[in-house]
Amino acid sequence: MRLLKNESKNAHPIEACALLFGRLIDEEAVVTKVVVTPNVLRSSVRFEADPQTVFNVFEQAEQEGLDFVGIFHSHSAPAHPSVFDFQYMRLWGEAVWLILSSADGGVAAFQIVKGDLQKVVLKVE
Numbered sequence: 001m002r003l004l005k006n007e008s009k010n011a012h013p014i015e016a017c018a019l020l021f022g023r024l025i026d027e028e029a030v031v032t033k034v035v036v037t038p039n040v041l042r043s044s045v046r047f048e049a050d051p052q053t054v055f056n057v058f059e060q061a062e063q064e065g066l067d068f069v070g071i072f073h074s075h076s077a078p079a080h081p082s083v084f085d086f087q088y089m090r091l092w093g094e095a096v097w098l099i100l101s102s103a104d105g106g107v108a109a110f111q112i113v114k115g116d117l118q119k120v121v122l123k124v125e
């Protein structure tokens, strides 16, 4: 989690983003690998990772036998999905969205379950 906090601080006010890999066992998600992906939008309210980078990162993780767990990004606002986030969350299916607020240091993880936004517990090792 320290890496993500530092990255968010360095990127501020631009949103930082990262891909999270690890193990998905039943209801529990444990993140063991964090890969920071530069925000190509360089926006303080939206983020997007370079597709080629994302592809490479996924391939590498697969070779390491890791599951894709979710997506991290930072907010200048509180740690709650924005309207944009909510739209993308629907596209990413079961992925867990970890959000860190640069404003108040709050951290929260969310997932769309059967169309509804739910708060989930995510361990970052």
Ligand SMILES: [Zn+2]
Binding pocket: 045, 046, 073, 074, 075, 081, 082, 085
């Ligand atoms: Zn967001």
